[in-house]
Amino acid sequence: AQSVTQPDIHITVSEGASLELRCNYSYGATPYLFWYVQSPGQGLQLLLKYFSGDTLVQGIKGFEAEFKRSQSSFNLRKPSVHWSDAAEYFCAVVQGGKLIFGQGTELSVKP
């Protein structure tokens, strides 16, 4: 069965520093991959997606992610973090129409 792993439960970065959130997936074919962000008590907002083609995808809010088939990874990056980026981030893969989510990574931003 497909699965998604986010190894980091909680990450703290300083405002202005770069960010990388890790995501590893288990999937037989080419996966459809997503990153979502959730602010406290809110729904999920789609940051970016990978279906095929260019392995570096750009998303909203200055985020990007790189699909690496050889490493089964889809890590999320941002060159300079803002205080408003503090939230929980979820990586997900589609299987049979449904989304399978990782456990989430909570991001804290230090002033």
Add this chain to the structure above:
Amino acid sequence: EAGVTQSPTHLIKTRGQQATLRCSPISGHTSVYWYQQALGLGLQFLLWYDEGEERNRGNFPPRFSGRQFPNYSSELNVNALELEDSALYLCASSLRLGGNEQFFGPGTRLTVL
């Protein structure tokens, strides 16, 4: 363009009661999905409806059920509520037949006392 809407925002019930949660998809979307986000359990897929039919179901007991109406809105019903049903229930919608990009609503917070 309006996004996915859910009602109510909060719902408080007692054990054994029934809860009904509602979702309106983005205009033009025919697929509706329900997910449960319970503390410590992460985001888990519950149900998927498209064109009025149940397309897929997660590992939840039969007391979790739902339906999709002709206008593509959807209802999630939870019967015989248990304390562990307390969670944020998220609805998402997509283009027909499992369009891969799902857009989420703000959720309904269900508390079972």
